[in-house]
Amino acid sequence: MDGPPVIWIALAVAVIIALPFVIEATRKPMTAKARMRAPGAFAQLSQGATHYRWYGPEDGPIAVCVHGLTTPSFVWGGLAKGLTDMGFRVLVYDLYGRGFSDRPGGPQDHAFFQSQLNDLLTDQGVQDDITLIGYSMGGAIATRFAAQQPQRIRRLILLAPAGTAPVVTGLLAFAAHTPSIGRWLMLLRYPTVLRNGLKREQSQPSSVVGINAMQEAELDWRGFVPAVWESLCGVLAKDMRTEHEQVQKGSIPVLAIWGEEDSVIPLRSSQVLRTWNNHVQTAVVPGAGHGLPYSHTTDVLKHIDSFLNDRP
Structure with a gap:
């Protein structure tokens, strides 16, 4: 009498467990055909192909931009033009x-x-005198690079940089700290979390046309959600105190720009950063959230221009 219900319950549990992985497996792979519509070019590096794009005069001083956790290099569209x-x-x-x-x-x-950043710079023949710009998780990546190779960096510009406080809380934080079921939770819940966040940002202005739709489209590609989870477990699981202290010792000029209303990396993080590097120049963009590179591009560029010209 108990046999069939137990079997059905077991099957239901198996389906629930398997479903997120099945959905991930059916997402589109990144193929050569898909890359035909990509702007820019590709470099075959030690860990795989990297999509990149150059803007501006070939003889200009070099600025290298590192994006964040979920929004690819198209996030720089407005800022790149200004730079x-x-x-x-x-x-x-x-x-x-x-x-x-x-x-x-x-x-x-x-x-x-x-490794990816070093490989790409080598591939492109970029050696030193770099203005390195990092946004969100890219701020942590850029800071680590500057701390390890200060002789290559002319200046460091950080936009809402990660590494001063936890980036996620609640269920996603649990997923990031629980490897046994974390990947399953991410595959199950993260697409909804990202879509809900994008809906809240729909009314924001943007210097990148269609950025919300492009961000959401990342969910269509196989490997995106697992990459986000691996980053939460990896680079974003560590604070950057040691690296920021090394940057100060290396005498690298640093500008950190924060969004006044950022709920992802809140403004109080600026105070933490100043305790690690009291030489950092701080700027706050009124009314800006975490999307300040594209929602408040003009303000960010003004702060960068002042920093470049040593104006308060």
Whole structure:
């Protein structure tokens, strides 16, 4: 009498467990055909293909931009134009697992992202005198690079940089700290979390046309959600105190720009950063949330221009 119900319950549990993995397996792979519509070019690096794009005059000083956890290099569209107007030669690229770059498996820790950045700079013949710009998780990646190779960095610009406080809380934090079921939870819940966040931002202005739709479209590609989870478990699981202290010792000029209303990396993080590097120049963009590079592009560029010209 008890046999059939037990079997059905077991089957239901098996379906629930398998469903997120099945959905992930049916997402579109990043293929050569998909890459035909990509702007820019590709570099075959040690961990896979990396999509990159140059903006601006070939003889300009080089600015390298590192994007954040979920939004690929298209996030720099508005800022890159402003930087080229300042005379910069701007390099943007997609971190592994995002945009048109490859989706290699395994941990996404600091060593993983440093290898990609080092490989790309070598491939492109970029040596030193770099203005390095990092947004959100890209701020942590950029800071680590500057701390390890200060001789290559002219200045460091950080936009709502990660590494001063936990980026996620609640269920996603549990997923990031519970490897046994964390990947399953991410595959199950993260697409809804991201879509809900994008809906809340629909009314924001943007210097990147259609950025919300492009962000949501990342969920269509196989490997994106696992990459986000690996980054939460890896590079974003560590604070950046040691690296910021090393940056100060290396005498690298640093500008940190914060959104006044950022709920992802709140403004109080600026105070933490100043305790680690009391030479950092701080700027706050009124009314800006975490999307300040594209929602408040003009304000961000004004602060960068002042920093470049040593104006308060």
